[in-house]
Each structure stands twice: as structure tokens, then as C-alpha cells.
Amino acid sequence: MRVCKLWIVALVAIELLTGTLAGCKAKRRTRVETVEEEAGPLASVVKMSDPRTAVQLVRGFYGLEQGAWRWTKSEFSVTLRPPNGSAQAGARLEIHLTVPEAVLAKVGGSTALSCTVGGQALEPKTYSKAGDFAYARDVSPSVLTADAASFDCKVSKFLAAGQVEERELALIVLEAGLVKK
Amino acid sequence: MSEPRRRWLRHLGWLMAALVCTIVFWPGVLAWFQRDDFAWLGLRLEVWNAHDLWRAMFEPKAQGTIRPWSERGFFMLYSKLFGLEALPYRLTVFATQFLALWLLHRVAWRLSGGNARVAFLAPLLWGVNASLATPLSWTSAYNQVMCSAFLLGAFLLWLRCAESGRGRDYAAQLAVFVLGFGALEINIVYPGIVAAWCVLAGETRRLWWRVAPLAAISVGYFLFHNAVAPKVRTGPYALHADASMLNTLATYWANAFGGQLLGSFEVPVWFIAIGRYGFWPLTAGLLGFVVWMTVRRGRPLVLFGLAWFAAAVAPVLPLRDHISDYYLTIPSIGLALAGGHAAAAGGPAAPALVAVAYAAPSAFVGHGSAEYYRERSQEAELLVFGTQRARELHPGKVILLTDVSTDLYWSAVNDKPFRLLGLDDVFLAPGAEEAIVANPELGDVGSFLFPAGQVLRQLDAGKAVVYSAQGGRLRAVTRNYHAVARTRFAPALAHRINAGNPLFADHLGSGWYKIDDGNRWMARRAELWLQGPLKLGAKLSLTGYVAKENLVRGPLTLTVTVAGHTLPAVQVTQPDAEFHFEFPLPPDLVGQPKLAIVFELDKAVIPPGEDRELGLLFGTIGIQ
Numbered sequence: 094m095r096v097c098k099l100w101i102v103a104l105v106a107i108e109l110l111t112g113t114l115a116g117c118k119a120k121r122r123t124r125v126e127t128v129e130e131e132a133g134p135l136a137s138v139v140k141m142s143d144p145r146t147a148v149q150l151v152r153g154f155y156g157l158e159q160g161a162w163r164w165t166k167s168e169f170s171v172t173l174r175p176p177n178g179s180a181q182a183g184a185r186l187e188i189h190l191t192v193p194e195a196v197l198a199k200v201g202g203s204t205a206l207s208c209t210v211g212g213q214a215l216e217p218k219t220y221s222k223a224g225d226f227a228y229a230r231d232v233s234p235s236v237l238t239a240d241a242a243s244f245d246c247k248v249s250k251f252l253a254a255g256q257v258e259e260r261e262l263a264l265i266v267l268e269a270g271l272v273k274k
Numbered sequence: 275m276s277e278p279r280r281r282w283l284r285h286l287g288w289l290m291a292a293l294v295c296t297i298v299f300w301p302g303v304l305a306w307f308q309r310d311d312f313a314w315l316g317l318r319l320e321v322w323n324a325h326d327l328w329r330a331m332f333e334p335k336a337q338g339t340i341r342p343w344s345e346r347g348f349f350m351l352y353s354k355l356f357g358l359e360a361l362p363y364r365l366t367v368f369a370t371q372f373l374a375l376w377l378l379h380r381v382a383w384r385l386s387g388g389n390a391r392v393a394f395l396a397p398l399l400w401g402v403n404a405s406l407a408t409p410l411s412w413t414s415a416y417n418q419v420m421c422s423a424f425l426l427g428a429f430l431l432w433l434r435c436a437e438s439g440r441g442r443d444y445a446a447q448l449a450v451f452v453l454g455f456g457a458l459e460i461n462i463v464y465p466g467i468v469a470a471w472c473v474l475a476g477e478t479r480r481l482w483w484r485v486a487p488l489a490a491i492s493v494g495y496f497l498f499h500n501a502v503a504p505k506v507r508t509g510p511y512a513l514h515a516d517a518s519m520l521n522t523l524a525t526y527w528a529n530a531f532g533g534q535l536l537g538s539f540e541v542p543v544w545f546i547a548i549g550r551y552g553f554w555p556l557t558a559g560l561l562g563f564v565v566w567m568t569v570r571r572g573r574p575l576v577l578f579g580l581a582w583f584a585a586a587v588a589p590v591l592p593l594r595d596h597i598s599d600y601y602l603t604i605p606s607i608g609l610a611l612a613g614g615h616a617a618a619a620g621g622p623a624a625p626a627l628v629a630v631a632y633a634a635p636s637a638f639v640g641h642g643s644a645e646y647y648r649e650r651s652q653e654a655e656l657l658v659f660g661t662q663r664a665r666e667l668h669p670g671k672v673i674l675l676t677d678v679s680t681d682l683y684w685s686a687v688n689d690k691p692f693r694l695l696g697l698d699d700v701f702l703a704p705g706a707e708e709a710i711v712a713n714p715e716l717g718d719v720g721s722f723l724f725p726a727g728q729v730l731r732q733l734d735a736g737k738a739v740v741y742s743a744q745g746g747r748l749r750a751v752t753r754n755y756h757a758v759a760r761t762r763f764a765p766a767l768a769h770r771i772n773a774g775n776p777l778f779a780d781h782l783g784s785g786w787y788k789i790d791d792g793n794r795w796m797a798r799r800a801e802l803w804l805q806g807p808l809k810l811g812a813k814l815s816l817t818g819y820v821a822k823e824n825l826v827r828g829p830l831t832l833t834v835t836v837a838g839h840t841l842p843a844v845q846v847t848q849p850d851a852e853f854h855f856e857f858p859l860p861p862d863l864v865g866q867p868k869l870a871i872v873f874e875l876d877k878a879v880i881p882p883g884e885d886r887e888l889g890l891l892f893g894t895i896g897i898q
Contacts, residue, residue, distance in 0.1 A: 125659035
């Protein structure tokens with residue numbers, strides 16, 4: 094019988110506890126504010142960690158990891174604003190990336206990155222050892238005349254989805270930018 | 275020692291367990307909602323009358339689950355009282371856990387013949403078990419905690435009944451047992467637990483007739499559940515009643531000690547090694563203790579904890595491909611009982627070994643897992659209330675979400691939380707699906723995606739805003755997204771539309787009536803346009819509703835024509851029910867920018883009080 098009483102006491106306690114919290118609903122909860130847009134054009138340089146420019150990572154990038162970098166798929170695209178004067182002088186595409194040992198070891202020891210912009214192919218670069226690199230290529234003025242340029246990149250060898258984890262994994266990218274030559 | 279002091283010390287044992295449990299799983303108190311929680315919170319929106327309420331409470335759902343107390347009733351009542359304020363839900367879960375700890379304390383006291391150390395240690399060991407992390411941090415897993423309380427409550431009453439022989443104790447026990455089915459199906463193992471106690475306590479002859487009705491109830495429930503649960507033959511929920519069950523048992527046994535997941539945390543290697551291999555000496559010590567007590571001391575009742583573990587884990591052993599740590603919530607009670615006995619009897623070294631090899635790794639993993647749930651749920655909270663704020667700032671506009679991570683999508687978007695706040699026209703922005711790893715078991719990301727070919731039109735007209743979910747608070751990125759969209763998304767028809775959403779009105783041709791509460795009626799014949807499939811094997815999928823008034827002249831025959839191909843006709847026979855039809859599409863439609871689709875019924879009616887000839891009520895129409 095004592096057990097029954099304790100059950101009842103416990104249930105009543107729960108009800109009282111939660112009942113006193115019923116007022117919570119009536120109170121207006123703390124407003125979750127949004128960050129409204131700052132005036133400004135697209136960025137020429139996109140850091141993976143910058144939430145303001147994440148929208149320019151249009152395809153093939155996974156979520157931010159450790160607040161600094163993102164895995165890419167074998168094909169990825171980024172849209173960048175050509176810096177002032179690049180319609181006349183051209184610009185330089187720079188992608189700061191890491192070739193992970195885990196990838197190289199499983200794809201035969203080397204992989205290559207190539208990009209295109211506005212139908213123009215940029216020279217590929219082959220990576221045969223793991224480490225941090227910058228893929229840097231000149232971009233001709235003819236494809237930098239608009240307010241935005243979309244770079245479509247391909248990695249020749251990568252970890253297929255399911256090979257190591259469920260995601261297709263190619264490179265780790267920290268930053269992609271279009272800078273003055 | 276005086277009796278009041280003894281009693282106070284006994285309560286102190288339980289209070290200590292409750293306190294330690296609260297400290298370890300504290301993030302669970304602060305957690306918000308995630309995943310299935312949103313589906314349960316939305317259940318109340320489907321209740322309009324007593325019949326709906328009955329269905330919502332008791333109609334078997336996926337996998338044949340019912341759980342009216344721990345899921346449906348709990349969420350419906352609390353969402354009515356507290357809405358999306360999570361704290362009352364969380365406090366209720368913890369209050370139930372405290373109750374279960376107290377019951378375990380009392381059970382351990384009785385099983386050990388009044389040994390205060392066993393009664394102190396058993397709830398303490400269970401209260402730090404890592405398997406509690408999910409039930410104590412995710413409200414949808416409340417069923418585990420509630421079922422623990424029902425099982426322990428029933429068993430405590432059973433022990434009282436066995437001692438007193440009173441019919442009212444037996445009746446109370448029976449009532450608690452039967453009510454436990456409303457918490458979780460695992461309740462079915464209760465007669466096995468009681469039978470194991472009878473055998474080990476040497477009470478079989480005296481009490482078998484009192485176990486028999488319990489067993490009959492469980493068998494009846496099993497047959498009922500088998501009848502209503504879908505037969506799953508493939509995928510993670512497929513049952514494998516074969517030798518693999520031994521492997522699964524071994525995995526659960528190792529995981530029950532809580533330290534196996536330490537490798538997922540950034541901790542010293544030696545600590546990971548303790549977590550990973552500590553269960554070996556603990557297992558050896560535990561088995562040595564029970565064998566010694568059983569064979570040398572003639573006290574087989576110490577085996578009861580292991581019997582509880584075996585009985586409670588047995589129902590999930592056939593789920594070879596779906597091993598979940600929170601399935602150990604109830605079995606780990608048995609481990610705590612056995613461990614409490616062993617640690618209390620094993621001299622000063624035993625509690626030290628248990629503390630180092632079990633409690634520390636298990637509590638660490640439990641706390642870390644609870645923290646993970648809390649963080650994930652609070653990201654969901656920021657997303658949901660951020661979207662509400664965005665709607666306040668931009669009334670009438672489509673809200674497009676981008677930079678939604680895989681975790682955030684599956685924990686906060688997939689289960690449609692926005693409807694709980696009355697927020698419609700919230701979609702993933704085209705391109706956002708790229709960052710989300712697919713999980714067909716949970717859902718289809720595409721169903722939440724705004725059509726890429728339509729996004730520019732909305733942005734150009736200023737009818738859509740885009741928010742990035744990266745970094746916690748929502749951040750408006752409409753201008754930049756618009757600039758990027760101009761380079762990427764050419765205007766095109768959608769692959770999928772909601773017929774009742776005005777955003778897609780330009781996809782509809784003749785034969786459609788105005789929007790009716792988020793859906794749209796067709797006449798006897800109606801036409802629309804969609805973009806062709808992107809790959810072979812695509813299907814045209816139709817969902818909607820048919821009222822009984824539409825079937826007064828008998829079943830309807832629906833013929834669908836796509837770009838001149840007439841697809842096999844289907845019959846609509848079920849009144850007052852949703853329909854879902856899929857039509858495989860011919861290969862030559864792949865890649866076509868515009869498909870003319872015609873729906874035609876063999877008949878349509880003008881229901882009483884209507885002046886329109888109504889065919890079917892459509893929701894989504896899509897190619898997938």
C-alpha cells in the first residue's frame with residue numbers, strides 16, 4: 094500500500110511541477126533574432142568558416158567541420174566576384190586545400206584537380222603527396238566581365254560514397270578566392 | 275542504528291543515485307526537441323473529434339507501435355499545455371527516471387534481503403549507465419524510461435505479493451504490468467523476469483499459477499502485435515532469428531558497460547583503452563561472483579540481474595542490423611542489480627574496479643552523448659524559432675533555407691516542425707540539398723526542396739527570402755543567393771508541385787478549382803505541366819484525398835496521360851481516405867523540359883450543397 098501511495102505522491106509531484114510550469118506557455122518565449130542582411134556584393138574570397146559567404150559555395154561542399162574547413166565531393170562549384178579591374182587584367186584563382194593521406198592511400202597515390210570557368214578550362218594540377226596546397230591558376234579577363242564568375246572543379250580520384258563512409262570524399266578546402274594578379 | 279536513521283540512510287542511497295544521474299545527464303534537462311519529437315508534437319493537429327482522438331491514441335503506427343502513455347498521450351497532453359516549451363517535458367522525463375531509480379533501490383533492497391550496500395549501489399550503477407543518454411535527452415525516447423518504471427513498479431509489487439500472499443498486491447502488480455504495455459512493447463518480457471525470479475528463488479511450485487496469467491497476457495499481446503505490425507523482411511528492421519543473435523548479444527553485453535564509445539571523444543588513449551576493454555575484467559569478476567555465490571554459497575538469486583538483462587535484451591537480438599545503445603536502457607537495470615550485488619560483496623577492491631572500469635567511462639560517454647543531443651536540439655530550436663522570426667519580418671514571402679547541415683536537416687527539418695508554428699512556404703533553397711547526406715530510411719530531402727527552375731522568378735519578384743542556417747542563428751543571404759542563382763538556375767518547370775500551393779498555380783491548366791485548405795479539387799478532367807524526369811526509372815507520384823461523396827456512384831477509374839502516353843488506369847475505391855498512386859514513366863520522357871499531364875476520371879459527382887463537379891482532391895504531384 095505504501096508503494097501505491099508513493100506512486101501517487103510521485104505522480105502528483107510531477108503534475109505540480111509541470112503544472113507550475115504551465116505558465117511558461119503563456120509567457121512569450123525569448124525571441125530568436127535573425128541576422129539581417131548587410132549591404133554588399135558577393136565576396137571575391139570565400140573562407141569556408143564565414144557564414145556570410147557560405148551561399149557562394151553552390152555545389153559539392155559538405156558542412157563546416159571544426160569551424161574551419163569542408164570536405165568536397167569529386168565535383169564542386171563556387172561563385173566568386175571578380176575583383177576590380179579583372180575584366181581588363183584578369184585575376185588569379187586560388188584554392189587553399191588539403192590533400193588527405195587517407196584519400197591518397199586509397200586512390201593509388203595521386204589525384205588531380207581541374208577547374209573551368211565560363212567554358213574556359215584552367216590547367217589541372219596533380220597531387221602525389223598528402224599535405225596543404227594552393228591550387229593557383231590565372232584566369233583570363235574574357236570570362237570575368239560579369240558581377241559573378243562560377244568555377245566548376247573536378248577531382249580525378251576520390252573516395253566513392255560507401256568506400257570509407259557514406260559520403261563521397263575528395264578534398265578538404267579551407268578557402269577559395271579570386272585575387273588580383 | 276535506529277530505524278528512522280536506517281530509513282533515512284536508505285533514502286539517501288536513492289537520492290544520491292538521482293543526484294548523480296542528474297549531474298551526468300544534465301544536458302538532457304536543457305535539451306529542446308528534435309527528429310520524431312516534431313511528428314509527435316504535430317499529432318494533436320490531426321485530432322478534430324473523439325474518433326480522431328481514439329485513432330491518435332491507439333491506432334498502431336509504423337512497426338506496429340502503440341505506446342499511448344509514453345508517446346501519443348504524453349505529447350498530445352503536454353503540447354496542449356506547454357506548446358513548444360521543452361522544459362516541462364524534460365522535467366517529466368527526469369521525474370520518471372527518479373521514480374524508476376527509487377523503485378530499483380527498493381527492488382535491490384528486497385532482492386538482497388535488506389542489504390543497504392546493494393540497495394545503494396544498484397540505482398547508482400544504473401543511474402550512470404551511458405545507455406540512459408538517449409532516453410534522458412530525447413523526448414521521443416521517454417518510452418524507455420517510462421517502461422523501466424512500469425517494469426520495476428510491477429516487479430516490486432510482485433515481490434511484495436510473493437512475501438505477503440495478498441491478492442490486492444497481485445492485482446496491483448497485474449494492473450501496473452498491463453498498463454506498462456502503453457509505455458513500450460518491451461513490457462512483454464515481464465512474465466519472463468518474474469518466472470526467472472521464481473526459479474532462482476525456489477518459488478516455482480508455490481507461485482507458478484500466479485505467473486501463468488501474466489504469461490498469457492504477454493502471449494496475447496505478442497499475437498496482437500504480430501497481427502498489426504508490418505512484416506519487415508529487408509532493411510535494418512528485418513528480423514534475423516539465427517546464430518547472428520549471439521553476436522548481437524555479445525555486442526550489447528560489451529556496450530552495456532558504457533565505455534565502447536569513448537573512442538569517439540577526444541580523451542587520452544589510456545582512458546579509451548579502459549572504456550573499450552574494461553568490460554572484460556568486470557565480466558570475469560561478475561561471472562566469478564555469481565558462480566561462487568550459486569555453487570558454493572547456494573544463493574542462485576544473485577543470477578537474477580543477469581536473467582533480467584537476458585530477458586530485456588532478448589526482443590532486440592533478432593535486429594542484427596539495428597543495434598541501438600538506448601535499447602540497453604532496460605537491460606542495464608539487470609546489469610546494475612548484478613553489479614550492485616557483486617560490488618557490495620567483493621571487498622574494497624570491487625567498488626574501485628567498478629568505479630574505474632565502469633562508472634567513469636560510462637558516465638563520461640553518457641554525459642558526452644547527452645551533450646550532443648542538447649546541442650543538436652538547440653540548433654533545431656534556433657532554426658525553428660529563427661524561421662518564425664523571419665516570417666514575422668517577411669510576411670507573405672517564401673522562406674528558403676540554405677547551409678543546412680546533414681545533422682540539422684535530419685534533426686530539425688525532416689519532421690516538419692514549421693507546421694507546429696503555422697509557418698507555411700518554408701523550403702530548402704535549391705543547392706542546399708548538396709550538403710545533406712541522403713538517408714532514405716528517414717525521408718526524402720527532395721520533398722522539402724524548392725524547385726530550382728522556379729527560384730529565380732520568386733527572387734526576381736521579391737517574393738522569396740533566403741536564410742543561411744550556418745553558425746546557429748539564421749542569417750539573411752537573399753542578395754548574395756540571388757546573385758549566385760542567376761549564374762546557376764535557369765527558369766524551368768518543377769518536378770514536383772503541391773496543387774494547393776499558389777506558388778505552383780502556373781503549372782496547372784484547365785480543370786482545377788480554387789485552393790481548398792492547402793489542397794485543390796480537380797473536375798472530371800484536369801491538366802498540368804511538370805518538367806520531365808532526370809533519369810530512367812522515374813515515377814509519377816500522386817497523393818490526395820477522396821471523400822465518400824465522390825464514390826456514391828461507385829469506384830472511380832483514374833486514367834493518367836503523360837506527354838501522349840496513356841498510363842495503366844487505377845481504381846479509387848476507399849472513401850474518406852488518402853490515396854497514393856505511383857506510375858512508372860516511359861524512358862523517352864527523360865530530360866524533356868515540359869510534360870503535359872492529363873488526369874481523367876470515368877465519372878465525377880456534384881455533391882449535395884455544391885455547384886461544382888468534383889473529382890479528386892489533390893495534394894502533391896511529382897516526378898521522382
